[in-house]
Amino acid sequence: MADIKGSEVETTGKTAPGFAKSIKISTILPIVAAAGALIVNLGLPDSAEHPIAEHHYFAGALCVLLAFAGIAFITGIFSQKFRTVYQSKAPFYSGIILFLSLCDILTAKTALLPVLYFPSLDRVLGVLIEDFSFICKCLIYSLRLQFVGWLCGAFCGISTGVALGFIPQFKYWTYPLVRILGPIPSTAWFPLVLVSFPTVVSASTFLIALAVWFPTTVLTMNGINNIQNSYFEVAETMGASKTYVIFHVGIPAAMPHMFIGLFNGTCASFITLVTAEMIGAKCGIGWYINWQKEMMAYANVYAGLIVMSLICYCFITLLFYLRDKVLVWQKGVIKW
Amino acid sequence: MVEGGISISNIKKTFTNVQNETITALLNINLKIPTGSLTSLIGPSGCGKSTVLRLIAGLNHPDSGTLTLDGKQIEKPGSDRGFMFQQHTLFPWLTIRNNIAFSLKAQNIYKENASRVDEFIDLVGLKGFENYYPHQLSGGMCQRASLARAIVSHPKVLLLDEPFGALDAFTRMNMQDELLRIWKERNMTMIMVTHDVDEAIYVSDQIVVMSPRPGRIIKIVDVKLARPRARSSNDFLLYRSKILRLLNFGGTEIQPEFSI
Numbered sequence: 301m302a303d304i305k306g307s308e309v310e311t312t313g314k315t316a317p318g319f320a321k322s323i324k325i326s327t328i329l330p331i332v333a334a335a336g337a338l339i340v341n342l343g344l345p346d347s348a349e350h351p352i353a354e355h356h357y358f359a360g361a362l363c364v365l366l367a368f369a370g371i372a373f374i375t376g377i378f379s380q381k382f383r384t385v386y387q388s389k390a391p392f393y394s395g396i397i398l399f400l401s402l403c404d405i406l407t408a409k410t411a412l413l414p415v416l417y418f419p420s421l422d423r424v425l426g427v428l429i430e431d432f433s434f435i436c437k438c439l440i441y442s443l444r445l446q447f448v449g450w451l452c453g454a455f456c457g458i459s460t461g462v463a464l465g466f467i468p469q470f471k472y473w474t475y476p477l478v479r480i481l482g483p484i485p486s487t488a489w490f491p492l493v494l495v496s497f498p499t500v501v502s503a504s505t506f507l508i509a510l511a512v513w514f515p516t517t518v519l520t521m522n523g524i525n526n527i528q529n530s531y532f533e534v535a536e537t538m539g540a541s542k543t544y545v546i547f548h549v550g551i552p553a554a555m556p557h558m559f560i561g562l563f564n565g566t567c568a569s570f571i572t573l574v575t576a577e578m579i580g581a582k583c584g585i586g587w588y589i590n591w592q593k594e595m596m597a598y599a600n601v602y603a604g605l606i607v608m609s610l611i612c613y614c615f616i617t618l619l620f621y622l623r624d625k626v627l628v629w630q631k632g633v634i635k636w
Numbered sequence: 637m638v639e640g641g642i643s644i645s646n647i648k649k650t651f652t653n654v655q656n657e658t659i660t661a662l663l664n665i666n667l668k669i670p671t672g673s674l675t676s677l678i679g680p681s682g683c684g685k686s687t688v689l690r691l692i693a694g695l696n697h698p699d700s701g702t703l704t705l706d707g708k709q710i711e712k713p714g715s716d717r718g719f720m721f722q723q724h725t726l727f728p729w730l731t732i733r734n735n736i737a738f739s740l741k742a743q744n745i746y747k748e749n750a751s752r753v754d755e756f757i758d759l760v761g762l763k764g765f766e767n768y769y770p771h772q773l774s775g776g777m778c779q780r781a782s783l784a785r786a787i788v789s790h791p792k793v794l795l796l797d798e799p800f801g802a803l804d805a806f807t808r809m810n811m812q813d814e815l816l817r818i819w820k821e822r823n824m825t826m827i828m829v830t831h832d833v834d835e836a837i838y839v840s841d842q843i844v845v846m847s848p849r850p851g852r853i854i855k856i857v858d859v860k861l862a863r864p865r866a867r868s869s870n871d872f873l874l875y876r877s878k879i880l881r882l883l884n885f886g887g888t889e890i891q892p893e894f895s896i
Contacts, residue, residue, distance in 0.1 A: 530725045533695050538739030539715030539789065548742070552729040629729045629769050 326387050327376045329394040330369035337401035338362045340409070347411035350420050357425035358404060365397060419599040427603040435588065435607055442584040443611065445501065446573050449508025453569065454562055457513040458551075461520020461561070465554070466546055482514035486568070487575045494580060504576035511572040512565035516558065523557025524550050556630060559623045566619060570612050585611070639706045640792035640825035641671040642692060647701035649687055649851075660850035661687045665701070667844060667853065674819055674826045676836035677844045680883065684851025685829045685844075689795050692827065693719050705793065715743055718786035722798040724778035726770040732781050733757065733766035739789040756784040759818065776807040780814070787822065796828040800835070808832075809867075812839055816863065833883075837875045838865055845882045855882050 376383040408420035463470045486507045497503035577586025592600035647665035662684040677685035690696045694713040703710040737753045740746040760780040800808040843857040
């Protein structure tokens with residue numbers, strides 16, 4: 301009897317600290333951070349230098365974050381799977397909340413940063429919420445430009461790169477042209493493009509396509525030049541025609557390089573997009589940022605920047621997703 | 637009638653190396669390979685044995701002389717001659733199944749022959765690994781897949797360039813048995829380049845012994861042993877010492893022999 305009791309005590313003794321341990325302190329951190337930020341926001345008085353905010357959006361946002369942190373913590377108690385994922389992310393989320401709180405202190409609470417250029421978070425969030433439909437309109441305009449330009453550029457880039465890699469005659473005539481024209485930043489073409497295209501939209505689309513085209517072309521060609529000769533030879537001995545070899549050996553083998561080219565091109569295309577919109581357009585996120593800057597409405601500028609960064613983030617994420625799908629065979633061959 | 641007889645006459649082949657010097661890779665090569673036989677080319681590095689194989693495949697062209705398959709001149713690579721490299725050269729972006737199906741798809745005969753892919757996956761013992769990528773398999777398994785890929789479109793001739801050179805000794809002996817089994821089952825002409833004297837004697841009907849600088853044939857040895865051959869029988873060892881002697885003293889004692 302004594303033995304059994306002893307072992308029972310031991311097992312419960314083991315599970316209790318184990319249970320506490322498995323929750324870990326990190327999952328509480330976001331709650332603490334959000335609550336702290338909320339106390340700072342509500343407890344400290346706003347600086348008199350800032351215009352009085354009509355709505356306390358930041359306090360509202362903190363309440364939402366606090367609620368999310370609470371829900372995540374409770375879910376973590378019951379779901380082991382969720383907890384393991386959340387545990388590693390929690391310190392990062394807490395860091396973001398603390399950073400926002402720091403911004404809050406530096407702007408609205410103490411006005412340590414110049415008030416004109418660093419508006420309070422209440423006002424930035426206010427613009428995002430109150431100007432939402434107008435920003436969306438600009439966003440759609442920019443996205444359309446970006447998508448059409450990017451698709452054209454990527455398609456032309458891959459085609460040119462494949463042709464350069466496989467057709468010596470084409471390379472003889474075209475490669476010097478690519479080398480000379482390619483490195484010029486596509487925004488430098490703006491004066492010329494504006495007069496040669498009928499509309500600003502078509503001109504901007506062309507420039508974005510150009511920005512994607514060059515790195516995609518060069519890296520696709522490089523990718524094809526780096527393919528082991530034995531792949532082509534073995535394909536030939538299996539009775540594959542020249543065209544079949546291009547599409548079923550050349551292009552798949554050059555894919556990893558192609559994606560690097562597309563990434564470089566995508567980054568260049570964002571620069572071109574914003575510049576093009578700032579110079580010639582009458583709508584779009586780049587135009588919005590530039591316009592609001594001239595109006596000295598810096599809260600709107602920040603709102604525009606946030607939306608811009610979201611577009612870029614989503615675009616790159618989409619490209620990563622596509623790469624992971626297409627290049628799934630590389631998993632295990634290279635450091636992923 | 638099974639086809640796949642190869643005749644090589646008076647082949648000369650030179651290469652230009654990086655230093656712009658002309659190297660004579662092959663000189664006066666004469667060889668008849670009977671339909672359905674298994675021939676090995678053996679010799680030290682640089683004797684041009686791989687070049688002979690590449691010429692038959694149509695990947696390279698001779699400076700002079702003729703190569704014929706069933707009386708027809710060999711001009712370019714074709715699916716009637718399967719080729720298996722020392723490295724497996726499976727396409728890393730295709731699964732094992734799609735790698736094996738490649739030649740059928742390339743010749744646009746996949747739809748009516750889809751079942752053949754499974755048959756060959758079975759033949760080389762890779763059932764259950766169809767959907768793996770090459771890098772997920774061991775070297776031996778990749779080499780099996782490579783073999784299946786080379787023979788799935790029923791070539792008349794299978795050319796093997798040191799096919800088991802990169803494998804460990806046990807896997808290699810295993811693969812030699814597999815190769816013989818497939819050779820008997822499929823009844824095709826096989827020509828294999830090898831460094832391994834035992835391997836050559838174990839599998840071949842005839843062994844072509846070659847010597848470098850310039851690459852030439854010094855002797856063609858017919859192996860008249862019944863299969864399956866015992867690797868340590870007296871007759872086997874006799875062939876072994878004969879070929880080793882040919883290779884070691886080839887330069888001084890043995891006169892080049894150009895007769896067939």
